[in-house]
């Protein structure tokens with residue numbers, strides 16, 4: 001895997017910067033402001049996205065702020081320029097979901113991913129603008145999805161990995177009824193400056209325990225565990241060099257104003273005296289394919305690619321990880337050409353170690 005691909009596998013769209021919640025660990029800088037994406041931005045993105053979708057599966061991920069805070073009417077206007085072959089996803093806090101939203105999801109074939117951190121007492125960081133718990137509102141939204149037969153994924157943030165937590169969470173999400181689960185160990189990025197340094201044993205123990213819980217009842221696609229098992233199987237088959245894509249996925253994030261931030265949506269809305277505002281162009285001025293074809297000319301991107309090469313030469317986990325995480329490098333090191341971060345330790349290195357620890361503990365004993 002070298003350099004940045006010219007065609008992304010998905011594009012992230014920010015229909016509004018606003019979020020109706022104010023979660024303690026949120027990285028978004030403009031979440032109190034309602035800056036809405038004009039339809040002209042969606043029109044500019046739709047041309048290349050419709051072309052890419054004709055060549056194969058292609059996704060748009062609507063991610064705010066809280067994307068539903070843009071309202072159904074405005075979101076419908078933003079969706080309109082895209083052909084029916086484009087897959088739409090929303091990442092939502094679920095608090096605004098009701099029957100009318102469910103009808104909207106069904107009519108536009110939108111796949112829904114809900115942010116929820118487990119049982120009520122695990123959601124203390126997910127609060128309203130007035131600082132009140134949001135759990136009942138999240139559950140009301142999930143209830144509407146279930147009542148209307150809308151399948152959904154879940155995304156869970158874990159702030160402090162500890163023994164017993166993985167089993168509790170997995171059992172909770174089995175009951176919740178999601179079909180896919182992603183687990184993010186909290187990241188120190190954006191305006192969230194809480195530390196994400198944890199003892200190695202606590203993190204690898206968390207992942208190992210999660211595999212044990214999942215294997216007892218593997219009804220949910222468990223994103224991180226499935227990545228790890230795919231890599232482990234490739235190593236056993238001697239084809240681990242084929243796991244990573246040939247190029248880094250550029251993952252363009254289209255900000256509300258049409259500005260494009262590559263590789264890490266978490267950099268959108270920030271600026272730095274050394275790197276400027278991290279954007280590589282604006283779709284209202286330059287076609288998205290042209291922005292992608294000159295990606296490596298953005299100064300921070302060039303520095304980041306040097307960091308990826310440093311990972312390749314130094315890190316034994318590179319074949320699994322691919323050395324991404326631009327925003328984590330920046331927010332943890334203040335620059336892009338460093339290698340290990342607490343984030344990659346938590347979410348790549350300890351993940352693979354935890355899955356392998358589980359395998360070692362459960363391998364059949366030698367006769």
Ligand code: SF4
Pocket residue numbers: 311312315316317318321322323324325339340341344345348349
């Ligand atoms: S695990 Fe960390 S150090 Fe290793 S390749 Fe990934 S980002 Fe680089």
